[in-house]
Amino acid sequence: MSQPSSRLLATSRAHISSLTQCARQSIRPFSQTCQRQADSDRTTSLLDMIQRSPQQAQSAGPPRPGTGQGMGVLQRMIVQDTFAKARNQPTESDRILSEESTAANKAREEWGPLNEPFHFHIYSHKHNSHITVTKPNRGAIISVSTGNIGFRKGKRGTYDAAYQLTAYVIDKLHQGNWHKNITAMEVVLRGFGAGREAATKVLLGNEGRMLRDKIVKVSDSTRLKFGGTRSQKMRRLG
Numbered sequence: 001m002s003q004p005s006s007r008l009l010a011t012s013r014a015h016i017s018s019l020t021q022c023a024r025q026s027i028r029p030f031s032q033t034c035q036r037q038a039d040s041d042r043t044t045s046l047l048d049m050i051q052r053s054p055q056q057a058q059s060a061g062p063p064r065p066g067t068g069q070g071m072g073v074l075q076r077m078i079v080q081d082t083f084a085k086a087r088n089q090p091t092e093s094d095r096i097l098s099e100e101s102t103a104a105n106k107a108r109e110e111w112g113p114l115n116e117p118f119h120f121h122i123y124s125h126k127h128n129s130h131i132t133v134t135k136p137n138r139g140a141i142i143s144v145s146t147g148n149i150g151f152r153k154g155k156r157g158t159y160d161a162a163y164q165l166t167a168y169v170i171d172k173l174h175q176g177n178w179h180k181n182i183t184a185m186e187v188v189l190r191g192f193g194a195g196r197e198a199a200t201k202v203l204l205g206n207e208g209r210m211l212r213d214k215i216v217k218v219s220d221s222t223r224l225k226f227g228g229t230r231s232q233k234m235r236r237l238g
Helices: 003-026 047-049 054-060 066-084 092-112 151-158 159-175 194-204
Strands: 118-124 129-134 140-145 186-192 213-218
Touching: 066 092, 066 159, 118 194, 129 159, 140 159, 151 159, 159 194, 194 213
Parallel strands: 118 186, 186 213
Antiparallel strands: 118 129, 129 140
């Protein structure tokens, strides 16, 4: 074989061997899977985040005001409540609830005796209707009549005026969150006008659903005269 042909053959063999080696390096077995990330690169678990101190939590990521401290206080309260229950002692939660109930009772005492209910006065006659809601100490919460909500002259004594008046009073009580403070309520009826039945319908309807369950007594305070002074003469037409 001549020298040029042998040199060409050697060059082609070297080129083929280099291509084979590159192909073996680029092809990986079918059963080989991708490697998992190292444990140090994984995201920390929730338990590790809870057990870390507030300083470590702030240094590890962006600052979160009060997160670590609030979690520590919650854990401490849970541990204290557990030990207190094991020793048959009052827990921290019971103490907080008792303080809240004591504050509510103090506010209730300022309104009057604890055994005295709130009062829902309905005074209705043929010319007008008046509604007054009072505290147990008889201090007025709201007192309005049909004239205060826009009715004039003869319309003030109608059934519709009394109905809208009662719905207006209940809505005002809801806006002032009185339905949460009223635990017992007495309904006091006076007079035999159209507003008597209208107010009763509102309390028994959808508008009075928040106060209906708190009614403990219904009384009638209509004035009745036994003897007394001489009545006004009857009106005669014609």
